Amino acid sequence: MSEQSKDVCDPNFAAEACNSEVHSSPGVPGGPSLPASQAAIFPGPESPPVGPPDAPLASPAPQAPSEEGDPKALQQAAEEGRAHQAPSAAQPGPAPPAPAQLVQKAHELMWYVLVKDQKRMIIWFPDMVKDVIGSYKKWCRSILRRTSLILARVFGLHLRLTSLHTMEFSLVKALEPEELDRVALSNRMPMTGLLLMILSLIYVKGRGARESAVWNVLRILGLRPWKKHSTFGDVRKLITEEFVQQNYLKYQRVPHVEPPEYEFFWGSRASREITKMQIMEFLARVFKKDPQAWPSRYREALEEARALREANPTAHCPRNSVSED
């Protein structure tokens, strides 16, 4: 799973927002006790970020210097997104809106983020500003912070800035990493099964899987690129477009090959949400073999599981999702 090491994995954005807020920003109302309790609950930027799927990716040391830049960068991005010429965030402007209005915006943003995630669409910061925050962009940090809080407390989800470079957020489960909620609420399973099949193939190969190899495997399931399937529909579109859009897969041209061929890799989202051990369990189930029939992969999966456990010593205790950060 080497594809996503480039992704910047910041500590919870709310933590940064909290720190810069406590220091600067006039005109930030917020609830009476909120900033104080924030400072108590969120540790400073020095402590390494803790979050189950992100632990292998986090790099605590270089984080500190960039944190000052982040809120400003995002603020600037927000303003650029609105095509305004307004300078920095700290400029005194119109009177701050009533707390109730900010709270309402936070609720709207919460719903917006939930729906985007439900649809497995990218949560893009400029979109958030354009579609929800609108004229309250000066207070977007406060709004974002409140939204993150609500999402953590009510849904057990972290609104995480997963890529500063592309300004993408995603909702990450703050609850104990669980086997894919295999409640088998049937209409999800086939999709997940199909995806897992491809991810497993890539994993077992240890590198990208050529499209032809993927179709060889799918052919066993009766899936062909040109045939419409009763459940999946256009399978080729599903795996080369939809799964790619959702960041579960990467679909790239193989360099220096003529005629052009393409190959699949794990997408950043797959790396975040799916563990190697889950893949091993899936393989074991499908092929009715012991996971150790793939010894080197199984070893890798064990390593990853151990690393995750070490990053999360409290994994088996009922968790206070807020204090996690």
Next chain:
Amino acid sequence: MQGSTRRMGIMTDVHRRFLQLLMTHGVLEEWDVQRLQKHCYKVHDRNATVEKLEDFINNINSVLESLYIEIKKGVTEDDGRPIYALVNLATTSISKMASDFAENELDLFRKALELIIDSETGFASSTNILNLVDQLKGKKMRKKEAEHVLQKFVQNKWLIEKEGEFTLHGRAILEMEQYIRETYPDAVKVCTICHSLLIQGQSCETCGIRMHLPCVAKYFQSNSEPRCPHCNDYWPHEIPEVFDPEKEREAGISKSNKRSLRSRQH
């Protein structure tokens, strides 16, 4: 959770996972919701007694109230299955769908919605919807594309398709009832029994009052001479059966055996 225990006192990881999964699935039938609830208990609080679903949901809703969202329960119009969805009470427009669809797609939905509401049967034919493609706002859409978009609506459970005709999915009714009643106050039809929005149903041929099929089933249950509650004329339609979750479960078990075979192959 120290900050606001007074408000969120009963929100545990059981509830959080439940909400996460309910949100992920969009809309669920009662049977699936019960399974979901049990799953959440199993994951986070194995030894606790599983609370009665209605109380469980009411408890969560009391927390969600301040966020203007709610777990809403509805009933499918065609066969009376109870369904649940997490809905946003604050927005009264179909902007809920706005993040999923482009402007012209949303407008296509609006056009289909209007046709459905105006129709006598609650169904709008594919042809009639597609004929409105030229009137859509936003980017020009071809009929072929519109067909694809309509299928997207079906997959996302906003519309149901039956033999080339479209009607509203229970989920759409659940989420948009308020919007629909406000936007089409004259065209909207209402069930005489439950007073909720009615898209599909039966109507009295004499006085014109309408009832949902599940409402008909309940109202005329074990009544050998069904009569219109309004004008007392003979009720001319076939009385459907009341939805029985037990019978459903038995049918569902044999279905899910086939399903789990399929998913194993995947």
